[in-house]
Amino acid sequence: MLDVSLLFKIGATGILIIIIDKILKSGGKEDIAVVANLAGIILILMMVINLVSKLFTSVKTLFQF
Amino acid sequence: MIKIIGCAVILGASTMAGFIYSERLKYRVFQLNEVQRAVHQLQNEITYVHTLLPDAFKSVANKSKEPIKELFNKTSELLTDNDYENVYEAVNSAINTIKSKLYLDSDDINVILDLSKTLGESDIDGQNSIFTLTIANLKKQIKISEELMNKNLKMYRYLGFYFGAVVVIALL
Numbered sequence: 081m082l083d084v085s086l087l088f089k090i091g092a093t094g095i096l097i098i099i100i101d102k103i104l105k106s107g108g109k110e111d112i113a114v115v116a117n118l119a120g121i122i123l124i125l126m127m128v129i130n131l132v133s134k135l136f137t138s139v140k141t142l143f144q145f
Numbered sequence: 146m147i148k149i150i151g152c153a154v155i156l157g158a159s160t161m162a163g164f165i166y167s168e169r170l171k172y173r174v175f176q177l178n179e180v181q182r183a184v185h186q187l188q189n190e191i192t193y194v195h196t197l198l199p200d201a202f203k204s205v206a207n208k209s210k211e212p213i214k215e216l217f218n219k220t221s222e223l224l225t226d227n228d229y230e231n232v233y234e235a236v237n238s239a240i241n242t243i244k245s246k247l248y249l250d251s252d253d254i255n256v257i258l259d260l261s262k263t264l265g266e267s268d269i270d271g272q273n274s275i276f277t278l279t280i281a282n283l284k285k286q287i288k289i290s291e292e293l294m295n296k297n298l299k300m301y302r303y304l305g306f307y308f309g310a311v312v313v314i315a316l317l
Contacts, residue, residue: 089314096311100304107300123315 086131090124152317156309163305170294170301172248177290179213180249180257181283188276191269198232198265199224212246219243236261253290256282 097120104113183205190201199221206217219239220232229235240247240254247254260279263272 089317092314093311096307096314100307100311103300103303103307107297109300120311123311127315 086127090127093120093124093127096120148317152313155313155316156306159309159312160302160306163302163308166305167298167301169248170290170298173250173253173290174287174294176213176247176249177253177283177287179210180253181280181287183209183213183217184260184276184279184283188273188280191272191276212243215243215246216240231266232264233258233262253283253286256286 097117100116100120101113104110104116186205186208187201190196190204191198194201196204202217202221202224206214206221209217216239219242220236223229223235223239224232229238237258240257256279259282260275263275267275
């Protein structure tokens with residue numbers, strides 16, 4: 081069973097990244113805002129990468145005889 | 146319990162880092178204003194009192210606040226000791242010694258160095274025109290730095306806090 085805390089974590093990170101993006105854009109630093117967005121995406125990807133790999137292994141075991 | 150304390154420490158530290166970084170912008174404006182005042186005083190010393198340059202630097206230093214005080218004091222000492230060939234080298238070396246205390250960027254320092262290139266090398270009229278130019282340049286730098294401060298002061302503070310929040314959530 082998937083624990084719900086991961087979903088909340090991803091949601092909270094997303095909200096914070098959006099706020100950081102808004103602040104940076106209002107300060108006229110668009111290029112840094114892009115980097116911050118990328119960092120947020122990588123951060124969230126690192127959170128879910130375990131689950132993704134687990135999914136792949138379970139799919140693999142499904143098709144093995 | 147330890148987890149909560151750790152999170153609070155990270156959040157506090159990043160918020161403080163944001164505040165400290167934003168203070169730099171304020172210090173730059175303050176120091177530029179101080180330099181402008183000091184240059185006005187130096188102009189008075191040279192134009193009306195006809196003071197010798199090392200003494201003029203010394204007397205301006207006595208009326209200034211740190212770290213501009215130290216800059217002028219150091220320059221005065223270097224000039225009195227005859228360590229350098231010209232004023233430019235003395236000012237340059239004085240700036241390098243107290244660089245860690247100065248929050249000025251390279252453009253601001255160039256304005257000061259440009260002034261020092263002509264100090265003591267021409268008559269009063271020539272020096273006066275350079276003083277006028279320097280003060281105009283300083284005013285421009287102050288305007289730029291004030292705009293930068295107004296725009297970025299709050300941004301750095303908020304960013305510090307939100308960056309800490311992201312780190313806390315990632316670690317949680």
